Amino acid sequence: MYPLGLTHISDNMKVGSLFSGIGGIDLGFIQAGHEIAWANEIDDAAVKTYKNNFPETEIIHDDVRNIKFDKLNSVDLIAAGFPCQSFSIMGYQRGFHDSRGNLFFEITRAIDIIRPRYVFLENVKNLMYHDNGKTFLVIYNSLVQFGYFVKYKVIDAKDVNIPQNRARIFIVAFRDYADCLNFEFPEAVALEKTVDDIIDRSVKQEEIYYYKEDNRHYDELNRKVTSNGIYRIDDNGIATRKWEICPTLKANMGTYPDRVPIVRDDFGIRKLTLRECLDFQGFPESFLFEDVPMDKAYKQTGNTVCVPVIKRMAEKLNNSL
Structure with missing residues (x-):
């Protein structure tokens, strides 16, 4: 039995989670039937919350820069809501000049070693515009240089009938071109909940x-x-x-x-x-x-994601399997 009363579907994906926080992205993938093979978070309080709610998931409580990815179980997808403070207006427009911005390259290090079928990234909407788009271009080109095909879209929580103004950019990268062709981001639904x-x-x-x-x-x-x-x-x-x-x-x-x-x-x-x-x-x-x-x-609540947005996209990934 998986955490929060959810059951894993055996033929779906194994997910490796970086910058996991309290597990919002992980929960969305679990709700769509996938399995979290391992997770990583450095913040003590967030790890405590994660362990309380996902007791069966292996969480690596350490700086991502210390992880030996070649020692971890292989996964089909790497998911990361990488540190948004470095890319948002809230983070004083520091971008890659801030050490937290450079943590993105720990994701590419993991990609290079693991070669997952999919990469799933979440960040603040402002990522697209930081430094006149140069920051986003570095991220996009980094994924392409590793041989991935990339799609991205800004999705708001209110697009999945959650009454919160929370626009985030989602970047999905595919190792196989056919998977990229088969994937479509979810369409917005009417906001009926108040x-x-x-x-x-x-x-x-x-x-x-x-x-x-x-x-x-x-x-x-x-x-x-x-x-x-x-x-x-x-x-x-x-x-x-x-x-x-x-x-x-x-x-x-x-x-x-x-x-x-x-x-x-x-x-x-x-x-x-x-x-x-x-x-x-x-x-x-x-x-x-x-x-x-x-x-x-x-x-922790402000740092996490809107779970139904993640679930909808994870379900869309199911269609491309």
């Missing part, structure tokens, strides 16, 4: 989530945050903006608690709970944070 399908404003949450009257933002929030919609304090720390869907959940929610999106429920003004954040990322109710500090859990 924030109130996830947020129950009639239920009292733990007190830790509520803004108190002595909070420096309270008076402003009390004026601006109405009983519907979802809000976020913007970069100057005062103004708020109303969203009809959840704004992008970001890793900085762990460092700056006021960056967690805000709602008004029947009991006051509060942050989204960790469970609600997981719901906006499409994680099942069985996925839990155990013995992980709240700031680390918020960071």
